[in-house]
Amino acid sequence: MKTRKRLLLLLLGMLACSAAAEAIEPISTSIAVGMAAALTGFLASYQNILYYFNECCRSEWISFNRTGLEADLENKLFGQHIASRIVLKAVNGFMSNENPKKPLVLSLHGWTGTGKNFVSQLIGESIYREGMASSFVHIFTSELHFPHSGQIETYKAQLQQWIKGNVSNCARSMFIFDEMDKMHPGLIDGIKPYLDYYDKLDGISYRKAIFIFLSNAGGERITQTALDFWTAGRNREEMELRDLETDLSLSVFNNKKSGLWHTSLIDKNLVDFFVPFLPLEYRHVVQCVLAEMKARGNTSGMKVADQVARDVIYFPKSERVFAVKGCKGIESKLDYYT
Structure with missing residues (x-):
């Protein structure tokens, strides 16, 4: 931002100087305009470069996929x-x-x-x-x-x-x-x-x-x-x-x-x-385990996933329908079995 301000002040100073000299040398006005255009282009490019490297509230950084x-x-x-x-x-x-x-x-x-x-x-x-x-x-x-x-x-x-x-x-x-x-x-x-x-x-x-x-x-x-x-x-x-x-x-x-x-x-x-x-069932816990294994590059397979899923606490106790803690804690249990 400070650099940008310096450039703008420089530009204004140059334009002021060219305006004062206009009666003596008319060609200086066209030179100043050309320089102003060049500096304006530079400032725009400079700003776009900043937007590229620094997150900002623009579509380059915020766009729904x-x-x-x-x-x-x-x-x-x-x-x-x-x-x-x-x-x-x-x-x-x-x-x-x-x-x-x-x-x-x-x-x-x-x-x-x-x-x-x-x-x-x-x-x-x-x-x-x-x-x-x-x-x-x-x-x-x-x-x-x-x-x-x-x-x-x-x-x-x-x-x-x-x-x-x-x-x-x-x-x-x-x-x-x-x-x-x-x-x-x-x-x-x-x-x-x-x-x-x-x-x-x-x-x-x-x-x-x-x-x-x-x-x-x-x-x-x-x-x-x-x-x-x-x-x-x-x-x-x-x-x-x-x-x-x-x-x-x-x-x-x-x-x-x-x-x-x-x-x-x-x-x-x-x-x-x-x-x-919804509460998760055994089959969903297995899917969670397999997904975590895939993320780790672990190729142990279905046998390990089944072991981990069976070790989870379910309710009702007799039917074991839903996992009490869902997929929470799967990572640590997987560490134990692999």
Whole structure:
């Protein structure tokens, strides 16, 4: 920036000198104009070079890859047909709209190890060239960023300033709130204005931002529905969003430990989608193990994957239908068997 300013001052000085000398030597004006054009071209090139090497809020660094997200959801996320479908349609629709009416707000719910964090990562990688390392992706965790319940008002003010500052820097910013079920119930209400249908707030538009909430809340309701399907002999792939959405939103709204308990985000319908993550079965855990083995270049095969998957704790105890912790901890178990 300092270099650019120096060049501009030099250019202005040269133009001033040429204007003063115009009566004596008319040809100097055309020379100055030519030099000005050359410097302008240099400055444009210099700026483009900076944009190439330094992440900035431009299409070179922020561009949604629908095909990539679809492939990742299909090949890397296991047992989540409902979540995959919702996320792909929601993100694609939002990123394809140059003038959305409000920010995209997704609330991902389900037991630990079912893929909530992983999906937020896939979304980030499909939008930002730097993926989750992008300076436009911001992650908040309850225990790290908001540890003291007595400082909620301070946290609210800090959170508002953080969101305002980052969105003013880049409209296509993404904010991820992990461990929502451990967050103070009233904290999220502090960012409600930024999620609403406002054109601008204090001169800043938040309509192109993305907010993702991750929570274990609602997991019991989701799991019970999945268990009911299994008990009735129905295929889990027959389960649809309508089988879960209403009960899920109500259980989250009425759960004091959800982080969204009685918040105006739900009351005002500012959450675009409540995305349920189903409990994983043995076959899905096997897929997780095989994927991890492939990522490590491990060719041990199905026998090891089966050993690892069988070592996971399932419930109900007698039937062993669903993995209690999903695919969480697979990496350490795989270390043991290989």
